[in-house]
Amino acid sequence: MTQTRTTVPGQSCPEQDLPVEAQAPMDWQGKVLKGRYRIASLLGSGGMSDVYRATDLHLEEAGAKDAQVAVKILRSELTRDGNALGLLAKEAAKSKCLAHPNIIRVYDLDHDGDVWFMVMELLEGEPLSKVIQRAKPQGLKWKGAKAVLDQIIQALAYSHQRGIVHADLKPSNIFVTRQGSIKILDFGVAQALRPGHQEDFLNQSLGDETTVYGxxxxxxxxxxxxxKEPQVExxxxxxxxxxxxxxxxRHPFDRQRLDEQQRKAFKLARPGNMPGRLWGCFRRLLKEExxxxxxxEIEKTTRPLPWAHLIYPLVVAAALGSAFYAWQQGGKEVAAAREELKAQSDHQAALAELSSRPVTQLLAGLGGxxxxxxxxxxxxNRDRIIDHFGQKVDEALKAPARADLPxxxxxxxxxxEALSYFPNDDSLRTLEAQLNQRRLGLYNALAEELRARLVQGDFGSQGAVDELTGLKAxxxxxxxxxxxxxDQAITTYKxxxxxxxxxxxxxxxxRLLAIGETFYGQEQGAADTIKAAKQQESAIAALxxxxxxxxxxxxxxxxxDAAEAFYARKIGVWNDGIAAAKDGQALDAVFEAEKAFAAxxxxxxxxxxxxxHNLANAYISQANDLIAHRRVVAAAPLMQRANELMSD
Structure with a gap:
């Protein structure tokens, strides 16, 4: 796809600014950048970069619930231009300082070899341009538009206070999240791009939103x-x-390319949904007076007039008076208007009253x-809601559950619960990551202590067993x-x-069986030992x-049966002794031990x-060997023992 380059009246078009043939996005899916960011899927493409959904492996390993980020991988045309790359790095550094709920967070600008990329907050929703398209032909009502404009104004005020101008604010650079929050994209980055390089991920059809000279x-x-250098104006x-x-x-100038005089002569009409006070401000801006x-001043005009609550009852009274007069004249339809007016008044009062309540009551009343x-x-109410949940987190950490553990x-x-209201809030996400790191650090320390104790094998008392059980909990x-x-802990236990x-x-x-079932039940190396111990314990109990x-x-x-299981090892040792016996004395030792035990x-x-029976056969076998060597006298006692065993 060839990127369109739009010229501006009076602007030259030097050779180096000619259209650049955009390359198809590389297949980054499944690859890992810098050993940290695993690429999942393509989200959008611009003239100079492609944006992907990715997983931050460091956050994932730390146990963070949300380790998803957006990674903008820059095309080689930009990275080969040292000046442009330097400017972009400078602007990205500025953007990292913009920590505001209505500005997308830029976390880092980094490179993996020749591949440069920017790591950003991942957003779910749609650009404002799509909201505008759906609102055609009348546009949004003032109440809905005000909620959007208030957030844009807050973001601009925050940025301007820090000396950063956006310089490319437009509907496709304004994002509406699924929760209704506004996020402004590419803050401070637009001016870092070289002339002719467009960067527009959310408006891929482009049309009249073609970026020229940043x-x-x-x-x-x-x-x-x-x-000229970008200014707040x-x-x-x-x-x-x-x-x-x-x-x-509609665009105020119907997207026509007008010079200064043409713009001032253009007849502007106030949108029907825009309050007159706000239109007075915006008209002066559009005419560049x-x-x-x-x-x-703009923000002030979006607020209700301080005396509106005094005028409103008069308006309502006048409306009701007119309704009464019209009713007398037979205009009963005005009664419906009166009821609607009252309902609207009650609704606005309910909104204001809910906003003044404590946070718990405010959140409980949102459903209406x-x-x-x-x-x-x-x-x-964001700040006080965030503070409320911050206090609840502190209280929850102190709530009794396990002694000496948060x-x-x-x-x-x-x-x-807090993230259900503000899913992309930086302070909440930071707190979540910090808590996960603390929890993981404690877990690892206790895991090392457990391994050390199991390797030492201090299982000699019930107190030691109780301490190990507490560690497990x-x-x-x-x-x-x-x-x-x-392996070392398993060897000690066995x-x-x-x-x-x-x-x-x-x-x-x-004691050891309790420890084995608690800690070694899933370890294959200890399974046979635990099984034998269970049999032995069962036999001991029966006896x-x-x-x-x-x-x-x-x-x-x-x-x-229990006795057979319990004495199996002892009897097995005697059978081994019989098999290994070289003379009558070795057999006699087994004979005497068995006889005393059987008693x-x-x-x-x-x-x-x-x-x-095995012992008798062994005596006979040794006696036969002696007889074969003509040692009949020496063989006689062995045969006597064999006969004694056979008679039992």
Whole structure:
């Protein structure tokens, strides 16, 4: 697509300012810039850059709920021009200083190799130009337009106080968010672009909003067109054009390219929806008269007259008197007008009364008004609402939940409520990021403490177990899941559990099992150990219940299965000793140990019978070896032991 370059009367068109063939946007989707910004999708394209939706990976890692940003990637035509790039960097630095709810935030200008990009606040909504198109042919009513103009005026006042002029204010540079807030785009950046480079993402059809020499002719004063340095008055001229168009759906000069004399001779008509006091200011601006109003004067004309509340009852009385007279004359339709007038009066009074209430009552009463009225109430009370939620966040952090820990979940709930009213507020988003960083820092510190304790393996008392359980509760409170424990912690746990099982240490097994189920349940390396410990604990409990019943003089069936499970390791060691025995003495050691152990049991276990069978076979095998070597006398005791075992 060839970018259109519009010439201005009396303006030369040097060779270097000729149209530039725009390149198709590169496919950046899925790529990561500077190791931080992962590109998701294309939002719009201008002559010198493309704007993408992206994820700030640093914010995402910190746990921020909203890590979405807009990334404007500059085309190579601009980055190859050192002067233009330097100007853009300077203006971007200015824009970063503009922290106002009605100005889009510019977070950074950076580069990744040869690729230069600007990181900005991500907006959801539509440009004001689309709102104007939908309002054709009469334009917006004053009440709706005022909510828009008030926010534009606040943004300009804030910027001008800091010495920054926009110089390219137009409907496509004014964004209306889904919540009804106004955001002005490209603040202080338009003048950094080289002549002939248009930058218009929200009005891709272009038409009469073609940017020339860093400004848009339809909204540029004669001073800007003449190439003079941008001044505050240039923004006010553009504001007058935008306001006229907003209230009438028409440009004041029908987008004609007029010189100074033609502009002054042009017959301007007041839009029907524009108050007369405001029109007096804007007419002087559009005609570029010597004595032009300031932004403060313009803002004053948008407010109700201080004596309007005194005049209004007289107007109402006159209207009611006329209605009564007309009713007497048979004009009953006036009664309906009277009721409508009263309803409007009551509605305005309700708006004013709600705005004066405490914040909690103000927010509770928003549901009774239209979306635009709600947006106006929120914006006019923004500072005290933000302060209200800031205090609630502080109170929530102190609310008791976990000893010695700030109540981050409660504070997060407060922030969710606040962001439902002001989703793009910088102060709320900053507070959210700070709370997430604090929460993540505490979580990481406690996670390191937990790992260190598990590696040390201090599980020797119930107090130590209780402290570990408390650490777990703190971590789940802060992060909703436990951290990975690491191989060293698993090795320590398995070693202690194996030792406890070998020693039949029931209290230690119980403590370690509680720790294992609390911290190692999801760790594969400890699963077999925990399973064996559960079997051992179950067997211990069954045997303890039997011993208790006997001690109390009762009767009970001996838990053979539990005993088999409990003594399996011991009997397994004896079977291993039989298999490894090299002589009769080794077999005798197993024989004596088994005999003494069996005497302590009230029943003969199947596993012990099988062990004695293995032991008898081992005696016979060794006796046969001795007989084969003609050592009959030495073989006799072995055969005797084998016969004794076989007879049991």
């Amino acid at each position: 400004y848009t002719p339809a909204y540029a004063s004669t001073s800007l067109i003449a190439g 240039d923004d006010l001229y553009a504001l007058a054009c935008v306001s006229y168009e907003l209230l009438s759906s 010597a004595r032009r109003p300031s932004l403060a 008004f239209s979306p635009l009225e709600r947006a106006g109430l929120l914006m006019s 109540n981050f979940p409660a504070a997060a709930k407060v922030l969710v 703190d971590l789940l409170f802060l992060g909703k899941q436990l951290p990975a424990l690491g 070693g202690q559990m194996s030792a406890a099982i070998d020693q039949d240490d029931a209290p230690a097994i119980a 303890a219940n039997y011993d208790k019943a006997v001690a109390e003089g009762g009767t009970a069936d001996y838990p053979v 302590t049991l009230p029943v003969d276990l199947p596993s012990l019978k099988a062990l004695r």
